[in-house]
């Protein structure tokens with residue numbers, strides 16, 4: 118039997134068992150009742166001890182949301198979501214925002230251990246600051262359902278002048294900064310899910326890098342949905358002042374459940390003159406089982422504003438999880454000579470659906486953008502790259518290069534490329550290349566003749582296919598992402 | 612009975628556009644340990660198909676016959692098991708693997724067979740040292756290890772890369788499918804030396820070629836002529852020289 122047939126059959130067999138992060142942690146939860154209304158929003162706000170302006174902002178967003186409808190243009194299909202049938206607040210029953218590990222539920226720590234998340238050493242989370250050693254230290258903020266439970270390396274960061282803390286804490290302790298930037302890149306009413314997020318967001322990270330500071334370490338946030346029937350609505354805001362730089366990574370997992378769970382995050386980035394932000398995501402939410410039951414609905418709005426001249430925002434994403442992914446990390450290239458980049462690997466298997474891509478909006482002169490999108494589809498999954506490159510009249514000398522490559526495993530999956538190009542300036546240069554290929558029998562046989570198992574051969578070929586993107590990830594995470602790619606296609610052969 | 616490589620009555624077919632097409636029509640071939648055997652024969656006679664079937668390519672359906680390697684049923688093994696057992700095929704047209712670093716590929720392969728053979732895996736440093744030496748012995752540019760597997764390689768570079776892989780994987784039975792085609796005289800000698808370095812009482816090779824030139828360096832033990840899916844004639848090294856001078860026609864006519 119030809120290997121590709123086997124591959125396909127095996128992919129179809131790929132089930133829950135391969136999702137290794139699917140356990141649930143038994144922790145006492147403080148839960149808001151199901152449903153969404155003004156009282157729930159007030160409850161969230163009071164649990165977070167928020168100032169009045171924040172509550173008002175939320176309530177205004179809620180009104181906006183009520184008047185909106187779910188977007189229908191993406192190439193994804195799902196039954197109607199009952200927004201009243203979810204909990205909008207769930208927190209480990211402990212005082213929120215523990216300062217030391219002793220305050221963190223040991224069950225939670227065990228969860229992190231099982232996850233083997235990019236916390237690397239548990240010592241890190243345990244608050245033992247060991248910057249010495251071969252690997253670059255990584256500061257971590259871990260968000261569990263609605264609450265941030267531990268942020269490491271705070272002291273080192275504070276000394277450098279960098280603020281890295283849960284956003285709920287930032288709202289309380291750095292209200293001027295939060296107020297100045299929150300919602301300026303993604304306004305509450307931007308879209309249905311951003312409005313929902315603005316009304317009910319519970320936690321997420323806040324990063325502020327002052328003028329001239331290069332953040333001394335990678336920052337990382339780890340998101341986990343744990344409680345049943347909860348949505349996760351995190352909000353991340355990163356502001357880098359003139360000449361500063363930061364590299365930030367987020368990782369995500371969730372338990373296996375029969376019901377779908379909603380995740381609707383908003384991420385806003387602001388880069389001033391000569392500032393640079395590198396934002397990397399390794400998304401591994403539970404994708405659902407082989408019949409398409411369960412899994413996370415991942416409806417995310419991510420946008421960066423290159424406000425300053427020569428500023429740079431680079432999005433790198435490895436998307437392997439979620440039942441549905443709806444996500445278009447974008448750059449608004451306003452500053453003269455600013456640079457936007459989007460590097461993406463999206464893997465879908467079984468019944469997963471992904472509609473992802475980017476938007477590069479060229480406003481300023483000599484702005485440049487690069488888009489490299491790699492799509493891998495297996496099983497009966499369906500994946501769409503949707504990208505917009507828009508050059509506004511003032512953006513003389515703007516340049517874009519787009520490369521979209523799709524790799525199909527088996528013949529029941531689909532891959533689509535939908536580029537939108539709108540140029541309103543004659544002196545802009547836009548290039549677009551697209552390819553679709555299959556892993557060939559020749560390639561598999563060649564690898565196997567050299568002694569590789571079919572699974573390793575697929576892993577090697579897939580990683581080769583994604584290389585241009587993976588090399589953009591911070592070293593340590595690149596290794597993790599490679600493993601993840603292999604795991605998400607595990608059982609896709611023999 | 613040598614018990615090294617024994618092929619008997621081997622028949623294989625392929626599904627070409629819904630039609631079964633018989634390619635191998637009863638191949639008999641026995642290769643004792645320590646020998647270099649040569650298969651010559653007109654284009655389309657089934658030489659590459661034989662090498663694919665021995666290496667385990669699934670598109671070719673074996674309809675009759677047997678093939679054993681060290682007494683083991685070769686045809687029942689997965690391709691990677693055959694590789695681990697010591698079988699290596701240098702492809703007539705080596706395959707490109709975009710984005711896959713050559714050194715990384717080689718190391719993954721070497722460690723896969725080492726694991727399967729119960730040997731320790733090589734770490735990156737030890738492996739690179741070994742690979743660099745082997746590449747140098749084949750007069751390969753050092754950057755060939757850093758490039759993507761066969762991508763953008765010239766014909767000659769691809770063939771040398773096959774020999775490099777063979778050197779590192781240390782097979783006990785190597786099939787070289789027209790590895791000499793398209794090589795200049797110097798490259799030919801380098802490739803032949805690569806094979807000769809492996810020669811040992813426990814190593815055998817099956818060399819598919821059209822040219823005497825390679826055989827000048829390799830010094831084969833037996834020559835077989837293949838036509839229409841069968842070995843129609845076998846002889847000593849002089850047979851190759853005769854074919855080189857007179858072509859296949861005479862021999863084909865004789866058996867017809």
Ligand SMILES: Nc1ncnc2c1ncn2[C@@H]1O[C@H](COP(=O)(O)OP(=O)(O)O)[C@@H](O)[C@H]1O
Pocket residue numbers: 625626627632634652653654655656657658659660661670
């Ligand atoms: N994959 C294939 N599909 C269809 N026909 C094939 C395939 N492989 C080999 N053949 C046919 O089988 C015959 C033998 O081919 P091959 O083994 O490549 O011969 P040789 O290597 O001796 O030149 C040829 O007629 C060739 O066209």
Ligand SMILES: [Mg+2]
Pocket residue numbers: 658659660703788789
């Ligand atoms: Mg051939």
